[in-house]
Amino acid sequence: MRALRRTLVWITGTGIVATLLLLLWSGLRGRPQDLPWTPLDLSQPAGMFxxxxxxxxxxxxxxxxxxxxxxxxxxxxxxxxxxxxxxxxxxxxxxxxxxxxxxxxxxxxxxxxxxxxxxxxxxxxxxxxxxxxxxxxxxxxxxxxxxxxxxxxxxxxxxxxxxxxxxxxxxxxxxxxxxxxxxxxxxxxxxxxxxxxxxxxxxxxxxxxxxxxxxxxxxxxxxxxxxxxxxxxxxxxxxxxxx
Structure with a gap:
């Protein structure tokens, strides 16, 4: 639920189109750390969020x-x-x-x-x-x-x-x-x-x-x-x- 709430807040603040574009871009790059709602992993390189x-x-x-x-x-x-x-x-x-x-x-x-x-x-x-x-x-x-x-x-x-x-x-x-x-x-x-x-x-x-x-x-x-x-x-x- 916490991850879902973060996702909804982020979508509301940035817009659905921007969200979908970021999802596609990050998915293609295989970088979950570039998404605001994914769990933090200290072993992964730093991402945008x-x-x-x-x-x-x-x-x-x-x-x-x-x-x-x-x-x-x-x-x-x-x-x-x-x-x-x-x-x-x-x-x-x-x-x-x-x-x-x-x-x-x-x-x-x-x-x-x-x-x-x-x-x-x-x-x-x-x-x-x-x-x-x-x-x-x-x-x-x-x-x-x-x-x-x-x-x-x-x-x-x-x-x-x-x-x-x-x-x-x-x-x-x-x-x-x-x-x-x-x-x-x-x-x-x-x-x-x-x-x-x-x-x-x-x-x-x-x-x-x-x-x-x-x-x-x-x-x-x-x-x-x-x-x-x-x-x-x-x-x-x-x-x-x-x-």
Missing amino acids: TAGKLASLGDDAKACRALLKRAGIRYTALPSRRDSAQCGYDDAIRFASGGARSIALQPATVGMACPVAAALAMWEWEVVQPAAQRHLGRRVTALDHFGSYNCRRIAGRDASTWSQHATADAIDVAGFRLADGTRITVARDWQGSGAKAAFLREVRDGACKLFATTLSPDYNAAHADHLHLDQANRGVMRWRACR
């Missing part, structure tokens, strides 16, 4: 954790936390060692909402590792970050919209460590036309297909040293922010 489906997992923590297990991702479920009416989480997890993920997080103790974790795993498999091999000839072994949960508003203001960090639905990626010990940072390596800059821009562009919001140094000075990746739940059909 993958980011929306990932963000929508925020409505179903049980389904999100089942997807992680099915994909071979080991994790520890974190207890619910509530610091205020706007701050806290109920579906956060922490990656455990081993399993399908091969990139270590630094610091390793970070917890994040399940939809962020699912997108981060897909980002590693589909985007980060292929880009690292293509531009740098090495595997990425660790991801440096500035954290996930933080009870604050956007840009730290006193009266703005609450940040996705306030519910652990975001993570700020500061850089990457390669198998040979090389470290790449957004702050130092974003600018220029070399291999490191090309790698960072490719992983930013790839994140846009998996996260609801992707913000980089191209957005503003507040993001000069990190990539902000979040899973604001705007629904499967809603817009994504990518800059």
